[in-house]
Amino acid sequence: MHKQIKENIHFIGVLDREIEVFDVVMETEFGTSYNSYLIKGKEKNAIVETVKDRFFDEYLNNINELVGGIENIDYVIMDHTEPDHAGSLEKLLELNPNIEVVGSRAAILYLKDITNMEFKSRVVKQNDTLSLGDKTFRFISAPFLHWPDSIYTYLEEDNTLFTCDSFGCHYAHDGIFISELDAKEQIDFIFALKYYFNAIFSPFKKFLLQAVAKIETLDIDIIAPGHGPVFDVKSEAQQIINFYQSWAEDYNQHVDYETMNGRTEKPYDKLVVIPYSTSYGYTETMAMKIVEGIKSFEEDIEVKLYNLNVKNFGDLKAEIMEHIFxxxxVLFGSTTINKDATPVIWDIATAMNPIVHNGKICTAFGSFGWSGEGVDFIFERLKSLGMKMIPALKLKFKPSEEQYNELIQYGKMVAESIFAKESKFEQYESGNGIICKKK
Known part of the structure; x- marks a missing residue:
């Protein structure tokens, strides 16, 4: 299947309706597309991105129908080299070794390892250009969206921006264009769009804002991403840029699925999330006293407490991770069972990663009976992620009245560290557990 976007600009990608999971971490309820574009110039022809290798035969047929054979392709521009976009490049080069591959320095290096072959290449930098005779590509450096290799490609004469993964989503639609979605499909699409942003781009908000700043002066009629529908209406192209910008600015974006209009709402000014599990209520008591201390320091700090077990965890995990974001x-509370932390607490700890959550103020706390390793293991996990760590807090069995006050003081110091953005603690032994005091 191929479809004209503008004169001499064609969609030549493929749809994958059978895919259920993408990149291990994403469900693909609506399938996906692997978008590739063919641009015909007076002197040269170029392809932007390729498709996943298992769709090569269909893909090659699309090319042949438009230009009469792969020998008539001069350039392949790779805005990003992940194999769902670069998967067919090796076969294209085998059929036509004269193709010149265009990309960032990182992209060319990656592609040599992906294809395991030498090929003609051109490294491009910010504002470099490439002419097809009557059409001019201008390249925009956009690293870490979402690999170090990524760039955007702007077709100047046609006001068309090729962005690969940016502004895309996993959504397969026969119509190709955003303007061809009906009302129900628009609802599904915007859901897929936000899900894709959260999964792929939320770790790279800083880089996304830098890229948006580089394109804000461009006259953009069309955005052609690497997955999902092409934004063929100028207002829709601008709207998706606005969505991404607001999502990247650490605002919760609430979308009216009926109108596709977004409104931004600033999240809590200061937020503490406390997921915990408790066997006999002792760890829960610790959590409550810590919260009491946090609130006594600053009442306006929002605290989200989650008492977790195997029955309720599945329903709460998504909400917890959104708040953690x-x-x-984030304070992890866990009793120790069989010399380890509880599985539900481990689940959340392993769902955190150093790109998304780096720099948050974290610790682990909990009650134990005869060993107490659970708190230590969670603490070490968080430390390895690069969190700003508060020393672990653990008590043996039930907190005493004396320790209630120490727990409250601990909570106050957690709150103080939020405002100071640094740990205010040192460890010391106290009674039947480890507690902390202010430096």
Whole structure:
């Protein structure tokens, strides 16, 4: 299947309706597309991105129908080299070794390892250009969206921006264009769009804002991403840029699925998330006293407490991770069972990663009976992620009245660290557990 976007600009990608999981971490409820574009110039022809290798035969047929054979392709521009976009490049080069591959320095290096072959290449930098005779590509450096290799490609005469993964989503649609979605499909699409942003781009908000700043002066009629529908209406192209910008600015974006209009709402000014599991209520008591201390220091700090077990965890995990994304501090509470932390607490700890959550103020706390390793293991996990760590807090069995006050003081110091953005603690032994005091 191929479809004209503008004169001499054609969609030559493929749809994958059978895919259920993408990149291990994403469900693909609506399938996906691997978007590739063919641009015919007076002197040269170029392809932007390729498709996943298992769709090569269909892909090659699309090319042949438009230009009469792969020998008539002069350039392949790779805005990003992940194999769902670069998967067919090796076969294209085998059929036509004269193709010149265009990309960032990182992209060319990656492609040599992906294809395991030498090929003609051109490294491009910010504002470099490439002419097809009557059409001019201008390249925009956009690293870490979402690999170090990524660039955007702007076709100047046609006001068309090729962005690969940016502004895309996993959504397969026969119509190709955003303007061809009906009302129900628009609802599904915007859901897929936000899900894709959260999964792929939320770790790279800083780089996304830098890229948006580089394209804000461009006259953009069309955005042609690497997955999902092409934004063929100028207002829709601008709207998707606005969506991405607001999502990247650490705001919760609430979308009216009926109108596709977004409104931004600033998240909590200061937020502490406390997921915990408790066997006999002792760890829960610790959590409550810590919260009491946080609130006594600053009442306006929002605290989200989650008492987790195997029955309720599945329903709560998504909500917890969303709050953790925006949290200033995350305190993990776990009892120790069989010399380890509980599985539900491990699940959340392993769902955190150093790109998304780096720098949050974190610790682990909990009650134990005869060993107490659970708190230590969670603490070390968080430390390895590059969090700003508060020393672990653990008590043996039930907190005493004396320790209630120490727990409250601990909570106050957690709150103080949020405002100071640094740990205010040192460890010391106290009674039957480890507690902390202010430096």
């Amino acid at each position: 925006f949290a200033d501090s």
